[in-house]
Amino acid sequence: MGVIGRLGRLNRHTSRAIEAALGETGLQPWEFDVLATLRRAGPPYALSPGALIGSLMITSGTMTNRLDHLERAGLVRRQPNPEDRRGLLVELTETGRERVDRALELHVANEHRLLADLTATERAQLAALLRRWLRMFEPPPGGGGEGNEPA
Known part of the structure; x- marks a missing residue:
């Protein structure tokens, strides 16, 4: 019980610290998560x-709402997928890339x-x-074992 309680307390403290760090960029943590995921995808950030x-x-449904919000804010755009005419790609705009780059600097610091x-x-x-414990709940990236996920 003590470990889980401390994890909960740490979650509250770190969540507040993340919100404060991102505050300068005007991004909410959920917005940062979407934009940072696109940024990590590499060029063309889609x-x-x-x-x-x-x-x-x-x-x-949650993703649709988030993308609608980010698109209205000019941070992402939906584009036809050139490899699948039935699908879309979500791409960072230049504004989105600038905003997430600043947020990443603040987040790392x-x-x-x-x-x-x-x-x-x-x-x-x-x-x-933490990686080991997360494997109880999430499959490892790439389906492999240890060493496939960055620290």
Whole structure:
């Protein structure tokens, strides 16, 4: 019970810290998650809605609402998928790319600050333990074992 309670408390603290760090960009954490997922995809920074749903583990209805919001804000655009005429791709706009790049800088600095009291060895141990525990709930990326997911 103590471990789960501390995890819950840490979740509240880290969530507040993430919201504060992103505040400068005007992005909510859920907006950052979508934009950062597109950014990590690499040029042309586009994914299908289905790929976004799988990566973010949300429902299709939630994804539609999020994409509608981000598109109205000028951060993403939906484009026909050139490889599948029936499908769409969600692509970062230049504004979206600029905004998420700034948010990523702030997010990384925030993560360093949040983990500053841990040594490099402790951070590596924590990352390994969390990956191992997450495998109980989520399949590993690429279907492989250890070492397939970045710390």
